[in-house]
Structure formats: structure tokens, C-alpha cells
Amino acid sequence: MLKLNEPMIIVNFKTFIESTGKRAVELAKQAERASKETGVQIIVVPQFVDLAKIVESVEIPVFAQHLDHIKPGNSTGHILAEAVKETGTAGTLINHSERQLYLRDIQSSIELAKEKGLLTCVCANNPATSAAVAALRPDITSIEPPELIGTGIPVSKAKPEVITDTVALVHKVDKSMPILCGAGISQAEDVTIALKLGTLGVLVASGIVKAKDPYNILCSFANATLQQ
Amino acid sequence: MLKLNEPMIIVNFKTFIESTGKRAVELAKQAERASKETGVQIIVVPQFVDLAKIVESVEIPVFAQHLDHIKPGNSTGHILAEAVKETGTAGTLINHSERQLYLRDIQSSIELAKEKGLLTCVCANNPATSAAVAALRPDITSIEPPELIGTGIPVSKAKPEVITDTVALVHKVDKSMPILCGAGISQAEDVTIALKLGTLGVLVASGIVKAKDPYNILCSFANATLQQ
Amino acid sequence: MLKLNEPMIIVNFKTFIESTGKRAVELAKQAERASKETGVQIIVVPQFVDLAKIVESVEIPVFAQHLDHIKPGNSTGHILAEAVKETGTAGTLINHSERQLYLRDIQSSIELAKEKGLLTCVCANNPATSAAVAALRPDITSIEPPELIGTGIPVSKAKPEVITDTVALVHKVDKSMPILCGAGISQAEDVTIALKLGTLGVLVASGIVKAKDPYNILCSFANATLQQ
């Protein structure tokens, strides 16, 4: 079970070809190995079609990338909490900058996830929207300045004030809310700084998925969280 | 100029045929007459194509129904803050339940409106999303349970706890935030209760637009705010 | 392999609880049994998270419910053609009335599916939009009047002219286009009429998914196609 008060690294597989199908399973196994090696929580977030197979293949927590605010019924092409839960998935991202939702639907998705026993990590793009997200009581709030996503320029170095402002505003709304940050995280040092600034970990994607040796980088990220 | 610490009544013209074109101008004039008669602030919110004419026709504040998060440029079919402002419009609704926005875009629209000197009244559907809205620092937060919109069942009577919870949660985030409520408001008594529950006024639509004598109803609503 | 010039029955699992997870696998097996028993093509269309398991469990064609018009990359929460294809899925619905797309994106999704070797069944709501869809060259065009979906009132009986008009307009654009119809199909007779009106089969959902004995109903539907 995921411990919400301990450091964590969430690896978003997005829709990269390097993290699709068999390669997604292989990547999830490397994340599992890094987690076991270091004792640090690592969560993998594969595409919907790969969810079930990855949950079967690894013991670390698996999250979905999105959840629709729907009940069972006439919702062709949507993501049903019950279906996600039945695979053994542990939680879900909500409102990632690449899969945004109306404010109202963010809350509906959080509520649905809670009802079905799925953890929620809700994403926002800046300190003010992060505080808004915190008011909706997800399990985790994650801040990602979209202009840095995929750039290799780490938010923790390029915009440390975004992180400290987010921590301040979010904790004003809910002082126990776990906060992650993401965008451009590619080196262990970026993780170190992120934790120093008050987060509990990072949300990473291309920095791991497109790395030559994801296992090694994940180990270095995990070790960085242990030195705090 | 609108005083944000005094009672107000916002009349949303929506896209009712009774509040379109010439009839919109006529309705705005009745609202103006009720405002002058009672001394209570009444704001009218016509359709985009009627905005300019109504601003020319009345002296009470006029709001737009929505604002897009765009800068001048290639945005065919969208609502530009500069264009709204140039008509003399005083402010805008944002995120009405019939014109919802992504969380991020609510904030962008608020910021754009502030830059251009437009007031913002941001709508939400329940106490938690109202608190989220308040974290984005609009000028006014308005709570409307969508299931009561257009029913004639007033939120202030049917769901008073929705209003008191909203007031509590919003004021925890920003204790000076003006709060309105809406949905089903059709009698002066509904307004009286709304103010007793801690709001600064109401957001009404069909209760006024489809009334036989909008002027009289608006006067009764306005007088109800004076008796607090 | 699906034969596009022979009768077919597509069973859309939507997001019904009766067609989620293990129950989806069981339902797919009943469809497979009915297909083998009658020799009629039956395609099953489960939710994304169930796709891989169902492809492994049955030999009949499996379709996805939707496909996003994306290339591999930064598209968290979206449906990538490559990921769908790698599961062994044979094709996809596009533009179902519950998962509509911009006109431009319908075409992009069709093109992407073709590139990756996925068949496309594109849905439309009336004769004119069906003709528009046919102009985009999918493999199959399916007409479903949305007002009849889930009603049990079969389009083939209630609105036969919708089907004949669709067949006429679509075949004017592309005379070899296979046409299906759906909405309210629940009895073998509805299928018989649908084929008499010029379609090649039906797109069904609740009529099968919520049936007490889906196998028997599917056999009766399949036999109805054989009597033409």
C-alpha cells in the first residue's frame, strides 16, 4: 500500500512508444526493481490498454492516467472507475495538463475514485490552481508548469518559487496534503531540490521513459529522496 | 461602479428569447429602473451580440456571460477581453454551469479580466468547488446547484446547507470574498433567506427573464436585500 | 479476418457493469460461441482496460470503442493506435454518439487506424452525417439515431426511412460502403428488417449486454442475418 506521508516517485508512461505494450511491462519491471532495491515508493502510470497486464506483472502500485466522471452505463469510449479498479489498479492521475477537466468534473472524478477505493493524484499548472485542487481534497496534489514539460529544464531549478509558492498555498488550504512536482525532472539533483523545497517527491515522464537506463536513473532519484 | 461589499442582484439573460435583441434592451431598462427606485445594485448579463447596445442604453453595470482565455490574434469565434471591455462592459461571468471551463482556463480568464479592468463573477456548483474557485481570487464567487437551475425550487430553501457550507469553505480561503447564490430563485423570500445564510445577493435568470413583470419582481428582490 | 462484404453484428460493451472486467470476458466468450455456432461474424467492443484480456480470450474480432488522433508522445490519458494494435485488437469504433469528435479528428483517427492496420467503424446520427462520414472513407459506416439508443425501440422499425435514406446517401458517396444500423435493436426481427433495408448488420449494446441470455439472443440475431 502506498504511504502518503513518505517520499514517492510517480512515473507517467504517457503515450510514448518506449512505454507501450511489452515495453511498458519491461519498464514497469525496472521501476519495481528500483523500488525494491532502494525501498522508495515508485508508482507506474501506463496507458489504459496496458493497465491490466502491468498490474499482473509488478507488485508496485499502478495508477491510471485519467478517470472519467461517469457511472456504469452509456459512456462508450470513457474510463469507468469500476473497470479500472477491477484490474487491481491502485489509483489514478486526474487533470493532467494533457487531459484536462472542467473544475466540476475534477471533483466528480475524485469522489468516484474515493468511492471505488482508488487513490487520486490531481495535477495543476501553478500555485493558485494547485490551491484550488487542494480544496477538492484529493490524496495528492501535483504541480507541473506545462511550459517545462518535456524540456529537460527542471522546475525545481528553473522555477523554485513556483514550488515554494505551491507548498505555501496548498498547505494553507490543507496542511497535510502531499505535494509532488514535475516537468523537466531528469537528474537526481532535481529531485533533491524538489524535496528541499517542500514536496514529497516527483512526477516524471520522459526523463525516465526515454532514458537509456531507466533502472539506474530511478535508483538515483530514489536515493536522492533518502538523503533528505 | 459596483460596490463589492454591498448587496447585489445579477440577472443572467442566458439565451432566452425574452431577453434577446430589443427585448433584452427593454429588460435591461426595467432592471435599471428597479435599481434606481430601490438604490440596490442590479447587474444585467445579456448575450454577447446584445452587449454593446445594452451598455449604451442603461447606466447600471453590464456583465458578459463568458470570457475566453485568449490574447488578441487567431481565435475566430472566441470572446476577447479587449473587445468586451471596449463596449463599456463592467465585468463577466466565468465558468457558468452552462459554459464550463478547465480549471486552468478559469484562472487564465480571471487574470485576463483583471488586466483589462473587467470584474469577475466565477460560478461553481457546490461548496468544495466554490472554495476551489475562491482560491483563484475572482471578485465574486457564485454557487448554483445545477440540478435546481430553472426549476423554481430555490436553493436557499431547498438546500440551505449548500449555501452555509459554501460560505464557510469560501471564507476559510478568503474571508472577504463576496458570495452570491443562484438556482430556482423566484420570490423575494428566497432572496431574504439567501442573505441570512451569508451571501451578498443572488444570481437569477428565468425567475426574472420569464416573469410577467420583471420590474416588480426585481423591486421586491431588491427590497428584500434592504431588510437585512 | 473480418469480411467487410458479409453480414456482421457488432456488440458495443459500453461501460455497463455487466460488461466490465471478468464479466466482459465471459460475455465475449458467449459472443464467440454464438459466432462459431452460426458462422456469422460477431465483433465485440469492450472497454480499453479490458481489451488485452479479451483479445487473449476469444478468437472473434475485437474492436476498441474510440481512438485518439495522436502520435506517440506527450498525450497522457489518450488512446494511442500503436498501443491498441499491439494488444491484437482488430479495429475501432470512431465518433460514437457518446464519444464524438471534431470532423477533422474523425478523419485523422481513420487515417491513423489505417496506417496501423486497424479497421474503422465510424458512427453518425442521421443520413446526412452518415454521408459526410462516408466521404472520409472508413471501412464501415454505422447510423444510430441517438434518441433511440437504449430505448428498446428499434430504429429499423421506428424509423425505417432513416435507414433507407442513409443507405441511399452513403452509397451515392461510396457505393461499396458497408452500412450498419443501431439503436434499440433487441429482437431478431429488428435485425431482419435492418438487412432488408440495405444494411449489412447491426451495432448493438444494451440489447445484448443486459440480456438474460446473451448467447441465445446473439444466435437469433445471427440466424436472422442468414435468412436474407
Added chain:
Amino acid sequence: MLKLNEPMIIVNFKTFIESTGKRAVELAKQAERASKETGVQIIVVPQFVDLAKIVESVEIPVFAQHLDHIKPGNSTGHILAEAVKETGTAGTLINHSERQLYLRDIQSSIELAKEKGLLTCVCANNPATSAAVAALRPDITSIEPPELIGTGIPVSKAKPEVITDTVALVHKVDKSMPILCGAGISQAEDVTIALKLGTLGVLVASGIVKAKDPYNILCSFANATLQQ
């Protein structure tokens, strides 16, 4: 009244600051002057909030930039056909690449416009989607490759085959359909070529709106249509 079988130039004001408010009125007057001078039909397409004032200021046809598929009622922030019509507006763009619609809603908007006596110019991005649009029977179909919009690289020179393919496919569906083309049109020669390739005129925006002397450029465009 607009003649659908004679050359025309549609000037999309988009949301450029140069075509907002008073400057929109001034630009519309220059378009009117160019139309009177040359005898060529010029249509102006201002923002919604400027529509009424421009219709009052000029005698040339004015179009809206978009129309929502709504009936009068609870549609805050949307564009109602009745409201647009009452201003004296002659028609509307639909499905511009910057304001796209679901396939179904394109048709609904066309039908609504027809009911209210508004002409429709529906936009598409390539030959296949233009043919799809033609199947929905608008008054005018306009092809604009979005990758060329605002570039100054004219579609008529850079991608003449896009225009000829569009003309061929659209006229196969409806041989009398007026076809316009747009994107990058900035010189009279671009217009000349566009007409030679089988269109009835052009849809222009920045080429006119951001020109130093819009009147002169419009005259040169109009004269180009007369030399065919």
C-alpha cells in the same frame, strides 16, 4: 443580398486588436468602399460583440464567426441564431479551424441557420473533410489548410492540388456548391490563382486586417476576381 454564384471575398476579423471595436467599424467601412468601388461582393466577419454596430454601419453583408447549435433557453455564454439574426447579420462561418465542432453539431448549426434565414459558410481543412462538409448542404464550403493560416504562404500557390482536389471531391457531392479557399492569401495574384483553380473566391484574415492599407488590398483582390 449575397449572390452565391458570383465571386466573393470574405474577410474574417478573427480576434485581432486591429479589427476590434471602433477599428472593426473602420475596417468594415473600408471593405464596403472597396466593394462599391469594384462591384465585387465583400463580406465582413467581425467578433460577436461588434456585430450589431457593424451591421448598422455598413451595407455589405456581415457574417458571424460561429453559431451554436442551440435553441432559445438555458445556454449561458453561447451564440443563439435568433440573437445573431436580430442584429441584421446575413450569415455565419461554421467550423472554422479555430472554432471546431463535432460533426453532428456542424449539421445542427447549418439547419438552425437555415431556419433563421442565415447563410452558412462551413470551413474544412482538406479535400476529404470538405467533401464531408458538402454532404451537409451548407451555402458555401471553404477549404483552409490550417498549417498555412497566418503564414503569408498562399494555399493557392503552395498547395494548388489541395484546391483542385477539393473542387473535384466537393463537386462530386454537390456540383453547384460554391467553394472558397483561404490561408496565407496576401496578394492579388493569390486570388487570381484561387479562381483559376475553380473556387469562387477567398476567405482572408490577417492579409487584410493587418495590412497597412486594407482598402487598396481589397480593391486589388476584388479586381483579380473580375479578370477571370
